[in-house]
Amino acid sequence: MTTRLVSVAEGRRFTRSIAIGTHTLTADEPEPIGTDAGPTPGELLLAALGSCTSMAVRAYADRHRWPLERIDVAVRFAEQGRIVKNVGLTGDLDPAQREQLLAAAGRCPVHRLLTKDLTIVTVPTLLAEPDASHA
Secondary structure, X not given: OOOOOXXXXXXXXXXXXXXXXXXXXXXXXXXXXXXXXOOOHHHHHHHHHHHXXXXXXXXXXXXXXXXXXXXXXXXXEEOOOEEEEEEEEEEOOOHHHHHHHHHHHOOOHHHHHHHOOOOOOOOOOOOOOOOHHHO
């Protein structure tokens, strides 16, 4: 999975400005913890999974020239650390096509990343402090 660098800058309270290439997003927490200026980090994760799922299903249907008219994906956190992903398919599809499209929904890159043994490495980074003599 190729991606652009994602950087996060601290804002007021829990508000964060997220830069991804030329795109800017905002993350926050709902009131009273934050100011609800954007989705929570967990909601952004669910959005990534849902949008990736929809794209994978669309690419599969288009590649096979199947009559998929619409894909609706709803994703939520459930109890016991589970994520529930509801995938709705609209179109004149036969049962075998629907089954293959739902299988493709489980093969999107974000789904595969979240379901494999994943290692995250935290690297401490020293940022340059402004030189007081130049202020």
